[in-house]
Amino acid sequence: xxxxxxxxxxxxxxxxxxxxxxxxxxxxxxxxxxxxxxxxxxxxxxxxxxxxxxxxxxxxxxxxxxxxxxxxxxxxxxxxxxxxxxxxxxxxxxxxxx
Amino acid sequence: xxxxxxxxxxxxxxxxxxxxxxxxxxxxxxxxxxxxxxxxxxxxxxxxxxxxxxxxxxxxxxxxxxxxxxxxxxxxxxxxxxxxxxxxxxxxxxxxxxxxxxxxxxxxxxxxxxxxxxxxxxxxxxxxxxxxxxxxxxxxxxxxxxxxxxxxxxxxxxxxxxxxxxxxxxxxxxxxxxxxxxxxxxxxxxxxxxxxxxxxxxxxxxxxxxxxxxxxxxxxxxxxxxxxxxxxxxxxxxxxxxxxxxxxxxxxxxxxxxxxxxxxxxxxxxxxxxxxxxxxxxxxxxxxxxxxxxxxxxxxxxxxxxxxxxxxxxxxxxxxxxxxxxxxxxxxxxxxxxxxxxxxxxxxxxxxxxxxxxxxxxxxxxxxxxxxxxxxxxxxxxxxxxxxxxxxxxxxxxxxxxxxxxxxxxxxxxxxxxxxxxxxxxxxxxxxxxxxxxxxxxxxxxxxxxxxxxxxxxxxxxxxxxxxxxxxxxxxxxxxxxxxx
Numbered sequence: 117x118x119x120x121x122x123x124x125x126x127x128x129x130x131x132x133x134x135x136x137x138x139x140x141x142x143x144x145x146x147x148x149x150x151x152x153x154x155x156x157x158x159x160x161x162x163x164x165x166x167x168x169x170x171x172x173x174x175x176x177x178x179x180x181x182x183x184x185x186x187x188x189x190x191x192x193x194x195x196x197x198x199x200x201x202x203x204x205x206x207x208x209x210x211x212x213x214x
Numbered sequence: 215x216x217x218x219x220x221x222x223x224x225x226x227x228x229x230x231x232x233x234x235x236x237x238x239x240x241x242x243x244x245x246x247x248x249x250x251x252x253x254x255x256x257x258x259x260x261x262x263x264x265x266x267x268x269x270x271x272x273x274x275x276x277x278x279x280x281x282x283x284x285x286x287x288x289x290x291x292x293x294x295x296x297x298x299x300x301x302x303x304x305x306x307x308x309x310x311x312x313x314x315x316x317x318x319x320x321x322x323x324x325x326x327x328x329x330x331x332x333x334x335x336x337x338x339x340x341x342x343x344x345x346x347x348x349x350x351x352x353x354x355x356x357x358x359x360x361x362x363x364x365x366x367x368x369x370x371x372x373x374x375x376x377x378x379x380x381x382x383x384x385x386x387x388x389x390x391x392x393x394x395x396x397x398x399x400x401x402x403x404x405x406x407x408x409x410x411x412x413x414x415x416x417x418x419x420x421x422x423x424x425x426x427x428x429x430x431x432x433x434x435x436x437x438x439x440x441x442x443x444x445x446x447x448x449x450x451x452x453x454x455x456x457x458x459x460x461x462x463x464x465x466x467x468x469x470x471x472x473x474x475x476x477x478x479x480x481x482x483x484x485x486x487x488x489x490x491x492x493x494x495x496x497x498x499x500x501x502x503x504x505x506x507x508x509x510x511x512x513x514x515x516x517x518x519x520x521x522x523x524x525x526x527x528x529x530x531x532x533x534x535x536x537x538x539x540x541x542x543x544x545x546x547x548x549x550x551x552x553x554x555x556x557x558x559x560x561x562x563x564x565x566x567x568x569x570x571x572x573x574x575x576x577x578x579x580x581x582x583x584x585x586x587x588x589x590x591x592x593x594x595x596x597x598x599x600x601x602x603x604x605x606x607x608x609x610x611x612x613x614x615x616x617x618x619x620x621x622x623x624x625x626x627x628x629x630x631x632x633x634x635x636x637x638x639x640x641x642x643x644x645x646x647x648x649x650x651x652x653x654x655x656x657x658x659x660x661x662x663x664x665x666x667x668x669x670x671x672x673x674x675x676x677x678x679x680x681x682x683x684x685x686x687x688x689x690x691x692x693x694x695x696x697x698x699x
Contacts (some may be wrong), residue, residue, distance in 0.1 A: 123573070130532060130576040131539070131553070132569055133561030142573055145631055149574060152632055153521040156590050159597075166592030167599060169421050170407050170648025170673070171451055191314040195543035204541050207552040 118147045216241040217377040218696065221286050221434040224380050228275060228285045235275065235285030239268035239329050242287045246331065246378050249698075253354045255372040257292050258300050258333040267329040274327055282437050282460070284327035289379040291370050292333040293340050294320055294425065295414040299330070303416045304338040304348040304366075307544045307563030317414025318449065319383065319425045319442040326441055331379050335369030338565045339535065340385055340418045342366050343393060343637040346628055347567040354624070355398060356697035357663050361621040364394030364637075370428045371398035375697055381429045381438055385415060387422045388523050389616075389641025392653040395428050396616035396666025399655045401693060402428045403435040403680070404641075406673050407648035409455055410439070413448030419530035420451075422523075422645050431693050432654060432684040436460045439676060455674045462677070463684040470685055471505035476609030480516035481640055486618035490665050493657030494615045497667045497686065501613065504685055509609055513601040518594050519643035524635060525578050525591035526646070531568075532575030538563065570631065599647040606672040611682050615640050616653045616666035640668065650676050652683045655692035664692075 123143045127134045134142065189202070198205040216238055219227065227233045243261055250256050264287065271285035290296060293303045295313035297320075302308045316324060324330070337347035345353040345368025353368040355361040356376040363372045367384030371394035374382050384391040386404040395402025403426050410425040417423060427438035436458050445454035477498055482491050502508050540546030540559035547558040564572070578587040605612060617637060627634040644651045649672055656667035667686070671679035687693050 118577075126573050126577050126580065127557075129580060130572050131536070131556040131560055132564070132572060133549075133554075133557035134569070135561075138566075138569070142570060145570060146574055146577065148632060149524060150577075150587075153525055153587065153591075156518065156521050156525075156594055157586070159518075159590075159594060161590060161593040161597070164593040164596050166589050167595040168592060169451065170599065171453065173451060187314065192542075194314065195311055197540055197544070197546035206541055207555060209552055 118143045118150070215377070217245050219380060220430045221283065221380050221437050224286050225282060225284070229280060231275070235268040235271040235329060236265060238285065239264050239287050239331070242331055242379060249376060249378060252359065253356060253372050253376060254335055254351050255353050255369040255376065255378055256289065256332045257302060257335050257350050257369070260299055260330060260332045263299065264329050264331050271327045271329060279327070281326050283323060283441055285329060286380050287329040287331050288323065288381045288383070289331045289334050289370070289373050290320060290383045291336050291367050291385055293336060293385055293416045294383055295416070296320055296330065296333065299333060301333065301416070302350070304336045304350060305563065305565070305568070306349040307538050307559070309349070309545070311543055313414070315414060317425070318411035318446045320414065322442055334373055334382060337366035337368070338568050339416065339531070340366040340387055340390055341531070341567050341571055343389070343634055344627065345369065346624065347565055349565055352624055355621045357399065358621065358661065360623055361663070362397070362624055364397035364617070364621065366390040367428060368394050371395055371400060371402070374398070374400045374428045374430060377696070381427055381434055384426060384428050386424050386426055386645065387419050388527060388645045389638040391426050391428060392616050392641050392651060392666070392668060393638060395653040397621040397664065399664030399692070399695065399697070400428055400430060401432055401435050401655070401683070402426070402653045403439060403676070404644065404651050405439060405443070405676060406455070406650045408451050408453040409674065409676070410442045411444070411446035411449040411452045413446055417534040419527040420534060421530060422527060432652065432680055432687050433460070433463055435652065436463055436680045458677060458680070463681055469505050470501060470682060473506045473611065473682065474509055474609045475501050475506045476509050476511040476605055476612045478511050478513040478516065478605070478612060478614055480513050481614035483618070486615070487620060487659065489657070489659040490615050490618060490620065493665045494613070494667055497656040498613050500690065501682070501686065504689065511605050511609060511612070513605060513643065515594065515598045515601050516643055519598060519646055520635060520639055522591045522594045522598065522646060523642040524574070525587050526595065528571040528575030529578045529588050530575070532572045532579065535568070535572055595646050598643050602643070602647045602649055602672070610678060612670040614668045614670065616668040620659045620661070620663035620665060644670055649673050650679055652679050654683050654687060656690070657692060
């Protein structure tokens with residue numbers, strides 16, 4: 117059973133603000149889903165390789181970078197909640213003590 | 215009626231100048247404005263853009279141009295970016311987002327002269343099986359308005375079923391094209407992972423997401439795939455496969471001689487609606503009557519698809535949705551400091567199911583649990599993939615149900631996530647294996663609700679799957695029956 121304290125810890129990692137009601141509900145629902153997933157723990161998968169992609173993708177070198185038009189600044193800023201016309205405006209990332 | 219035309223039939227009328235694209239587009243727009251308030255399939259109806267695109271198409275037709283989608287009105291699931299046309303992903307957090315580019319699949323359809331009628335409702339960020347998770351209200355099933363259309367491409371399925379477009383784009387991560395297609399009585403093709411570029415698709419689970427079409431018949435599914443497939447420099451996981459041969463579908467006619475169809479015993483389970491089993495088995499008998507050899511097979515890891523999917527997909531989603539932080543686009547809810555702003559923005563902007571999956575995925579990826587959940591799920595994913603690879607050594611195509619039940623009542627499963635997740639139990643393994651499958655109508659239950667047959671093929675086996683599905687449709691009436699008539 118996932119405790120409310122654990123839910124709060126995950127919510128911080130996930131950068132989610134949750135109401136008290138949500139914390140309680142998610143502690144129950146996430147517990148139920150994780151219990152369901154517990155059947156995976158019963159399998160012997162020691163020698164099985166994990167599948168991260170179904171394609172056999174591998175790293176390749178590009179043919180060579182060519183300059184191309186990027187996203188115009190006005191387009192990049194168009195959907196932002198706050199800009200000064202040149203940049204995205206955000207709150208300070210580091211406090212004074214840094 | 216103009217709005218009931220398939221893509222193929224619409225093109226024939228346009229080519230012969232029996233109708234113009236503007237006339238066709240106006241007919242759809244009128245029907246959308248009349249019926250959409252009832253069904254909520256469209257989130258955005260793009261009257262002006264659609265008519266402008268239709269006029270351009272008519273000019274191209276007048277110049278003698280001919281292309282498989284030229285002048286054909288279609289609509290697009292709202293998780294696919296459309297240049298200059300609002301794209302919400304069914305989420306409050308993107309309620310006013312207007313992309314500056316087209317998804318590659320959208321750009322290809324635009325270049326080929328398709329007309330965009332608007333954007334279609336879906337579960338928020340394509341997370342759901344009923345379209346009840348949209349921030350903009352549920353979409354209603356035209357066969358019974360008290361029932362869900364399935365999801366997450368519910369708006370796409372309803373728009374096609376109710377003749378609100380010729381064809382629609384959708385996405386399928388765990389069943390989101392096939393399941394709503396089945397529940398709405400239409401055709402839906404989930405392509406092999408990588409066959410159609412994901413560039414410009416608002417990402418949910420990047421190792422599973424696929425772009426595809428929902429259509430009125432199998433022939434249209436082939437036309438739509440042909441128009442969208444191919445390698446794209448914008449998506450490093452896109453693959454150049456041998457192109458679909460649309461005309462070959464007719465050449466095959468209705469004979470399935472020499473073909474072996476596998477029927478997996480794990481897809482007929484206790485608790486499934488008896489009419490679904492009855493009609494899917496009848497469909498298998500029909501394939502046999504067309505000349506196919508039927509062979510019972512086993513896909514033993516089928517029941518593990520659900521727990522594997524609900525670790526892997528939320529894990530990938532929790533990473534993909536980190537980008538919604540109230541800085542570059544979307545909603546911002548200002549807090550006392552930057553972290554508080556992130557948390558309040560995401561707390562206010564995301565709905566319950568999206569938060570649930572972000573939490574689940576964050577937990578599965580967190581220190582101490584990563585190996586136990588995420589890596590273990592990826593290992594079992596390998597076993598599920600191998601099940602299919604072994605099966606396709608014995609059979610050409612696998613026939614199975616799409617969904618264990620027909621469309622369920624709105625609200626029936628919203629309080630119990632696991633019950634909702636079980637709606638995808640027959641579609642998840644195909645997604646995890648990254649292979650292709652089509653959903654075609656194969657019957658109706660006692661309440662008149664449609665039932666879907668799933669025909670599954672190996673990776674890049676769409677041509678064969680389409681041929682078998684087309685042969686089935688050429689000799690059965692199920693796809694011709696319409697709601698609202």
